[in-house]
Amino acid sequence: MKAWMTAALAAALLAAWPGPVQAASQGTPAEPAVGQVSTPQGTKAPAPQGTKPTQGTKPAQPAKPPAPPPKPGSREPGRAGSFEVSAQALWLGAASLGARNATLTPNQSGSGGRYTLFNSSGELAASPGFAATVGYHLTRTLAVEGEFSYARPPVRVTVSGDVENAEGVSFDGENLAQYVVEGSFVAHIRRLSFSRGRGRTFVSAGVGYRREVHDGNLTIDTGQVYHAGGGLKYFFKPRARGFLRAFGIRAEARVLFGVGGFSFDGENTQTFSARGGAIVAF
Numbered sequence: 629m630k631a632w633m634t635a636a637l638a639a640a641l642l643a644a645w646p647g648p649v650q651a652a653s654q655g656t657p658a659e660p661a662v663g664q665v666s667t668p669q670g671t672k673a674p675a676p677q678g679t680k681p682t683q684g685t686k687p688a689q690p691a692k693p694p695a696p697p698p699k700p701g702s703r704e705p706g707r708a709g710s711f712e713v714s715a716q717a718l719w720l721g722a723a724s725l726g727a728r729n730a731t732l733t734p735n736q737s738g739s740g741g742r743y744t745l746f747n748s749s750g751e752l753a754a755s756p757g758f759a760a761t762v763g764y765h766l767t768r769t770l771a772v773e774g775e776f777s778y779a780r781p782p783v784r785v786t787v788s789g790d791v792e793n794a795e796g797v798s799f800d801g802e803n804l805a806q807y808v809v810e811g812s813f814v815a816h817i818r819r820l821s822f823s824r825g826r827g828r829t830f831v832s833a834g835v836g837y838r839r840e841v842h843d844g845n846l847t848i849d850t851g852q853v854y855h856a857g858g859g860l861k862y863f864f865k866p867r868a869r870g871f872l873r874a875f876g877i878r879a880e881a882r883v884l885f886g887v888g889g890f891s892f893d894g895e896n897t898q899t900f901s902a903r904g905g906a907i908v909a910f
Contacts, residue, residue, distance in 0.1 A: 705863050705874045705909030706816065706828065712763040712771075714878050716905030720757055720779045720806075723886070725750035726893030729789075747789035750892050752804065752899070755781035759903055763814065771814040773832070779806050802843040804890060808853055810836030823862070831858040832880070840890045851888025857881050861907060872908060879904040 705712065727749035731742040757779030765771045780803045788796035812834030820829040833856045840849040859880030866874045879902075886897035 704825065704866055705876070706765055706768055706825075708765055708767050710765050710873070711910040712761075712765075712907055713910070714761045714763075714905055714907040716759045716761070716878065716880075716903040718757045718759050718777060718779070718901050718903035720752075720755050720781060721900040721902075722754045723752045723781075723884075723897045723899035725752060725783070725891045725897070726895050728892040743791075744789065745791050746787055746794075748785060748787050748892070750783055750785045750801075752781040752897075753784045753800065755779050757806075759905075769816050769818060771816070773812045773814055773834070775808075775810045775812065775834075775836070777806075777808045777810070780804065781806065805841040807839045807841070808836050810834050810853070810855070812855070826864070826876075827860060827862045829858070829860045832856070832882075838886065838889055842890075849888070849890040851886055854885045854887070855882045855901075857883060863907075863909060866909075872910060874909040876907045876909070877904070878907040 727747060729747050730745040732745050733742050757777060759775055759777035761773050761775045763771050763773040782803050783801040784798060785801050786796060786798040790796075812832045814830050814832045816828050816830045818828075821827060834854070836853050836855075838851050838853045840851075842848070857880055859878065861876055861878045863874040863876035882901045882903075884897075884899050884901060886899070889897070891897060
């Protein structure tokens with residue numbers, strides 16, 4: 629009886645006593661398995677390389693390079709290397725053609741020299757016309773222009789001083805067709821620009837060839853014409869795209885000096901012109 633009780637007590641003590649495996653599992657942390665990362669408690673292990681980010685986060689985007697700034701004035705009319713074309717109505721002022729006397733040589737000998745039958749003078753009356761101009765800007769200030777103009781002024785004749793004391797009379801004769809081709813230098817006065825550069829004043833000077841055709845093409849006179857003048861251009865808002873850069877208006881006044889050509893006395897002529905119309909910048 630005592631032996632059986634002793635054996636049962638020994639078995640109970642052995643069951644209650646902790647072994648080496650239980651002590652290792654309860655008292656000390658387990659070693660990590662191969663391929664795992666050991667981290668302290670309360671922290672998260674970093675994601676291995678090559679894994680996708682968790683939901684709720686966005687991947688970093690590469691920064692875009694800044695766009696190049698637009699070239700200032702690249703679309704503005706009047707820049708160096710740009711063209712302008714204009715069509716204008718013009719008003720050509722009257723121009724004196726000089727005077728010439730009608731004389732007669734007497735048949736009687738010894739009666740003296742020639743005597744005057746009457747006096748005549750003429751002028752080119754004021755008339756409308758048109759002009760077309762093409763310009764090229766060498767710089768923002770200086771430009772060159774080529775122009776063609778046409779007008780048909782009437783020739784007005786005045787007869788006076790008749791030998792028989794007749795009253796003087798004036799009448800319009802033929803219409804003289806004038807064709808003029810000119811070249812000009814144009815200087816823009818930038819200090820006098822307005823409306824943020826859309827309005828520009830300028831002065832011009834040039835020389836041209838003038839061809840005058842009489843009615844029926846019976847007679848043709850040629851000569852030169854010189855001019856000096858000034859005016860202004862105004863461009864509306866430049867276009868952001870397209871071949872045409874801007875539309876606008878142009879007005880100009882000129883003083884004209886004619887050398888050669890048709891006249892009563894062979895002298896030079898002086899007159900003026902005023903013009904205005906539309907202009908297109910490219």
